[in-house]
Every structure is written in C-alpha cells, then in structure tokens.
Amino acid sequence: MTQLEPPRPDARDxxxxxxQPLLKAAxxxxxxxxxxxxxxxxxxxxxxxxxxxxxxxVRDLCLGLHPKDADIEVxxxxxxxxxxxxxxxxxTVNEVGKAFGIIKVPIGDGLELDVSIPRRESKxxxxxxxxxxxxxxxxxxxxxxxxxxxxxxxxxMDPITxxxxxxxxxxxxxxxxxxxxxxxxxxxxxxxxxxxxxxFLARLEFTIAPESERLVHEMVARGDxxxxxxxxxxxEIEKLLFKPARPSVGFDFLRRNKIVEAVFPESxxxxxEGWKQRIDATAATCQDHAVMLAAFLSGFTSSDRERxxxxxxxxxxxxxxxxxxxxxxxxxxxxxxxxxxxxDARKTxxxxxPASPESxxxxxxxxxxxxxxxxxxxxxRENNLDARDLLRGRDLIDLFHLSPGPKFRQVLKAVESxxxxxxxxxxxxxxxxxxxxxxIF
Numbered sequence: 001m002t003q004l005e006p007p008r009p010d011a012r013d014x015x016x017x018x019x020q021p022l023l024k025a026a027x028x029x030x031x032x033x034x035x036x037x038x039x040x041x042x043x044x045x046x047x048x049x050x051x052x053x054x055x056x057x058v059r060d061l062c063l064g065l066h067p068k069d070a071d072i073e074v075x076x077x078x079x080x081x082x083x084x085x086x087x088x089x090x091x092t093v094n095e096v097g098k099a100f101g102i103i104k105v106p107i108g109d110g111l112e113l114d115v116s117i118p119r120r121e122s123k124x125x126x127x128x129x130x131x132x133x134x135x136x137x138x139x140x141x142x143x144x145x146x147x148x149x150x151x152x153x154x155x156x157m158d159p160i161t162x163x164x165x166x167x168x169x170x171x172x173x174x175x176x177x178x179x180x181x182x183x184x185x186x187x188x189x190x191x192x193x194x195x196x197x198x199x200f201l202a203r204l205e206f207t208i209a210p211e212s213e214r215l216v217h218e219m220v221a222r223g224d225x226x227x228x229x230x231x232x233x234x235x236e237i238e239k240l241l242f243k244p245a246r247p248s249v250g251f252d253f254l255r256r257n258k259i260v261e262a263v264f265p266e267s268x269x270x271x272x273e274g275w276k277q278r279i280d281a282t283a284a285t286c287q288d289h290a291v292m293l294a295a296f297l298s299g300f301t302s303s304d305r306e307r308x309x310x311x312x313x314x315x316x317x318x319x320x321x322x323x324x325x326x327x328x329x330x331x332x333x334x335x336x337x338x339x340x341x342x343x344d345a346r347k348t349x350x351x352x353x354p355a356s357p358e359s360x361x362x363x364x365x366x367x368x369x370x371x372x373x374x375x376x377x378x379x380x381r382e383n384n385l386d387a388r389d390l391l392r393g394r395d396l397i398d399l400f401h402l403s404p405g406p407k408f409r410q411v412l413k414a415v416e417s418x419x420x421x422x423x424x425x426x427x428x429x430x431x432x433x434x435x436x437x438x439x440i441f
Contacts, residue, residue: 022070025090025107026053026159029115032085033074034160045138049076051115052156054145058164059152062174063204072115073144073156076137079117086115101135118144121189142167146183149193150200154182173209180209187215191224194259195236202250203243217257225262233263234312241292247283248276264311267304275299282366289317290359293324295366302332323355327363340422345379347420350387390430391415399431
C-alpha cells in the first residue's frame with residue numbers, strides 16, 4: 001500500500017472536492033459502505049465492507065490528470081445489499097452490465113460511477129462475450145485486479161484515505177512511463193487488449209515493456225484479432241484517433257506488430273510516415289472527428305478506403321464515415337479553371353454532403369491547401385450558399401399537381417443540372433424553367 005501524494009493543482013486540474021464530483025461521490029459511497037451493518041461480514045467474506053476506486057481513475061489521478069469517470073469495487077458486501085444502498089443514496093440506478101455485475105450510478109452533470117462487486121473472469125468461449133464471470137465479495141485486492149490488462153490500470157485507491165493498493169507495480173511503471181501486461185495468460189483471453197495497448201501508448205506517451213510487446217506480436221501472428229467484433233475495434237480506433245495529442249505513438253506500435261493488416265485484412269497502407277505525420281497534424285490542428293477520420297482513411301489506398309470506412313461502426317455519429325469519405329473524394333478531384341466561383345463552391349458543398357464547409361476547409365489546411373479552403377468558406381458565407389435542391393418532390397405535387405412517379409426524378413435532375421450550369425439560381429427561377437420548358441407535360 002502506498003500513500004498517494006496529492007497532485008499539484010494547475011489551471012487544468014484542481015483536485016478540490018467541489019471540482020471533483022466523482023471523487024466526492026466515491027468518498028460518500030465508501031463512507032456509507034464502511035458503516036453497513038451486515039451480519040458478521042468478516043465471517044461471510046473474510047473482510048470488512050469497503051469501497052475502492054479502481055483502474056483508470058487511479059492511474060490518471062497519479063499522473064495529475066483530471067479523470068472523467070470512475071469505477072468502484074465494493075468488497076465484503078453482498079450484491080443485493082450493495083444495490084439497496086446505492087438506490088437509497090443515489091435514487092435510480094441502472095444495471096447495464098448484469099453479466100459483469102456492474103451498476104451505473106448517475107451523480108449529475110452527465111457523470112456516472114460504475115459500481116461492481118470484485119470478480120474473476122475466465123475464458124469460456126469465442127469473442128468478448130465468451131467469459132465466465134464469478135462475482136465474489138470475498139476476493140482479495142490482488143485476486144480482483146490481476147484480470148486487468150496493464151499494471152498501471154491494476155491499482156486501486158481508498159477514496160477516504162488516499163491509500164493506493166498496488167499489487168503489480170503499477171506506480172513504478174507510471175514513474176518509468178512503461179506499459180506492462182499485468183498477467184500474460186489472462187491478457188491473451190481478450191485480443192482487444194492489443195488495440196487498447198496502442199491507444200494507451202499514444203494517450204500516455206509511454207513505451208511498452210519488451211516482454212509485453214513480444215506477447216502482442218505472438219497474438220497477432222496467430223490470428224487472435226480475427227475474432228474481434230467491428231464495434232469493439234471501432235471503439236479503440238476512436239480512442240486512438242481522438243484522445244491522444246500524438247496518435248502516431250500508437251501507430252508506430254501498430255506498424256511494428258502488423259496490427260492494421262490483422263484488423264483490416266486485404267487493405268494496404270501506402271505511406272506510413274506520411275500517414276503518421278498527417279494524423280498528428282490533424283490532432284494538433286482541430287477536434288473535428290470527420291477530419292480526423294479522413295486523415296486515418298487517407299493512409300489506405302483509394303480502392304481500400306471505402307471498405308475500411310464501411311467496416312467501422314461509430315455509435316454516436318452514423319454519418320461520420322460518409323463525411324470523411326466525402327472530404328477525401330472532393331480533395332482528390334482535379335478541378336478545371338473556375339468559370340463561376342460561387343456556383344462551383346455550391347457544387348462542392350453538395351458533393352461533400354453531410355460534412356460541413358469548415359470541415360472541408362480544415363482538411364484542405366491539413367493537406368497544405370489553406371488558401372483554397374479559406375476561399376471556399378468565404379464563398380459559401382458571402383453568397384449564403386445552400387447544398388439543398390431548389391425543388392423537391394413535394395413541390396411538384398403542390399405546384400403542378402403531379403402524382404409521384406418516374407417523371408419526378410427526371411424533372412428534379414434537369415433543374416439541378418441547369419443550376420450547375422449557372423442558368424438558374426433561385427427557387428422561383430426553377431419553377432419558371434419547368435413551366436417554360438414544359439418539362440412536366
């Protein structure tokens with residue numbers, strides 16, 4: 001056990017209770033747990049009730065960062081007693097992880113505690129659901145934390161006293177800035193940990209212990225990553241792209257261990273060094289996820305980009321892949337000399353589809369085409385350009401009393417073609433064109 005030295009506060013990270021609602025909620029819970037009156041709890045579980053913060057919160061706190069979520073493990077307490085206590089303290093709770101015994105506890109401002117009983121996990125089948133879970137309030141801290149992927153994630157902390165429990169040397173690895181597998185056998189049970197290694201290396205800017213990297217290389221070589229569901233792969237790619245200041249640290253690890261080839265088979269990376277530089281430049285320039293994903297997809301050959309994008313499953317933004325692909329396609333276009341800059345900008349706006357003008361300008365900036373991007377955004381704003389069609393099918397029904405049919409598409413396409421050629425610009429002009437050319441008759 002180690003007494004945690006409070007991190008030195010700075011403008012980004014002040015560890016006062018009023019600015020650490022997660023820590024305050026964890027302290028309140030730990031205090032309530034310690035007062036539980038279970039009949040002879042030490043006889044039942046071999047230890048008195050206590051609640052510890054575990055995993056990433058402890059790691060980030062030791063690094064002087066500001067953790068955004070917290071996992072709590074409650075020892076020496078029966079699951080039904082714990083649930084009753086949480087409901088009494090916090091109101092409605094959500095048992096989202098029943099298979100793992102996890103209860104989500106909202107504490108306000110969009111923050112949550114993930115509370116669980118300590119557990120053992122053992123591989124019993126294929127995939128991330130192929131685990132046998134054994135929740136056991138009587139587990140020791142060492143037994144409970146050995147299932148965690150890396151030593152820096154295997155620490156726990158008493159939120160009341162600040163005492164850190166570190167059975168596998170995580171604090172030393174933090175000081176040495178080393179990512180080390182906690183248990184070689186258990187690590188192999190979930191091949192997603194290979195991708196977790198990449199994003200932790202990038203986020204923390206650590207190096208990986210040689211024996212841990214050898215294990216990763218063996219797992220990749222024997223095809224362990226083939227069982228990973230696309231959704232889980234996407235989650236880790238998101239973290240690698242969107243969280244670190246320099247994602248390239250993780251990409252070096254991916255390259256050394258041929259992980260990209262394993263996760264995206266039949267896809268080819270065309271220029272690793274240029275790819276890494278582009279990704280780091282994007283991370284340093286903006287927080288635009290569409291641009292960041294475009295930078296990621298740009299590393300693959302043109303023929304592979306769409307296949308890779310389709311294979312990803314983003315939970316929060318279903319249009320993200322479509323936006324990134326549109327940015328790439330448009331930036332690859334070979335433009336002729338502009339005859340009508342405003343109209344050309346509107347056509348560009350339409351081709352980039354769900355992506356914003358600002359996203360496209362940012363992507364051009366990453367590619368070294370700043371002036372082109374600034375000119376495009378200026379044209380959009382100054383001319384109040386809109387990518388939407390001048391007329392829709394509903395207009396043909398209301399204005400010309402047409403019934404829906406094949407003629408609709410022909411008429412609307414002809415209107416937009418005339419607009420692209422600069423013959424018309426407004427809705428009224430589109431209506432006049434239809435009437436004067438007898439398109440619908």
